[in-house]
Amino acid sequence: MALDHAILVSLLEQPGSGYELSRRFERSIGYFWTATHQQIYRVLKRMESDGWIQVREVSQQARPDKKEYSVAAPGRAALSRWLHEPIEPESVRHDLAVKIRGAAFDDPAALIREVERHRQAHTDRLAHYLAGERRDFTGPGAPAAPDAGQQLQHVVLRGGIAYERMTLDWLDDVLATLRRLGPAR
């Protein structure tokens, strides 16, 4: 199970509360791993009772108090162990592909709007990635000599950018195919 490890990595990059983690899972970490706040709180609780992470109560003004988590030595060791063991190449779950093949038994043209919606979502995500890349890595305010952590974050982000570009090209191919098939079955 990799949610544990995704959280450990995120906390090593920057300690934070469950709430902050759930926000990160809507952005940077969320680009390659998703989790809801319930999942995150549950895992944090388990990792804390296992001694993998430490809590610190932080009083805040202008907002409720929070629990700030940081990685303890056993957590770091667990992450290291996981990094050294092989994992299987990911298993895929691609609803849209199921729909496209299913369209053969329905009206292919009815899928066009759905595919266009997905295309828009991927366009937005690509723009978001590119803005992040400029801000953190290629823009004027970016570090001239990035450290290992920054270089690794950048290569992961480049993967996200490549994925979105590939997906946009493919969705154009899908749209062209659906339009060629026309409204009839």
Next chain:
Amino acid sequence: MALDHAILVSLLEQPGSGYELSRRFERSIGYFWTATHQQIYRVLKRMESDGWIQVREVSQQARPDKKEYSVAAPGRAALSRWLHEPIEPESVRHDLAVKIRGAAFDDPAALIREVERHRQAHTDRLAHYLAGERRDFTGPGAPAAPDAGQQLQHVVLRGGIAYERMTLDWLDDVLATLRRLGPAR
């Protein structure tokens, strides 16, 4: 839940037994949706009791009997309903990206062999896809005028091919980055 719908699509393309479906989920359908045989048998049982699919006992010689499933009218209606409702763009789960960002807190060079292993797996998958494309769509024995179903299967396969090519390029980028960082932390 899309496993139901993936199975319905597969049974519409070709009726078959749970065992045959689980083989298909190791190949064509498995390119964009994974499932174990236990999952498949469980869902088949539920869909049968819901009247979505029909069973036919088939006696075979030289091997055990099987239950051949095919889609009934209510199943087809359920699929059609699903095709017409919008779905969220997929949520991502990419272990390797977690590992790459985690490598900043361990030894980046130790990941090289793991990444090379993944690269090999994707090379194999690409070769497999390309062989399938030649066999079914672009080779000499392929249909000159493919029907809607074949065109849709082909565009999904092209997506798989584009994905593998993009991934191979990215893994090369990852390898170059890891090698540049060197063995030290």
Next chain:
DNA sequence: TCCTTCTATGCAACTCGTTGCATAAACAAG
């Protein structure tokens, strides 16, 4: 003052997915 929004944490119930195990028919190899 009430209502909404944002921050912050959590329980309970459920469904989905994985792992381990079990059975059995048919054939092939030793």
Next chain:
DNA sequence: CTTGTTTATGCAACGAGTTGCATAGAAGGA
């Protein structure tokens, strides 16, 4: 004639992930 492989189906238990709901502090606006 036992052992191993392929085809074929399934149960039980567990772990991961989702959905709905609940609470509460603090700020801002109607």
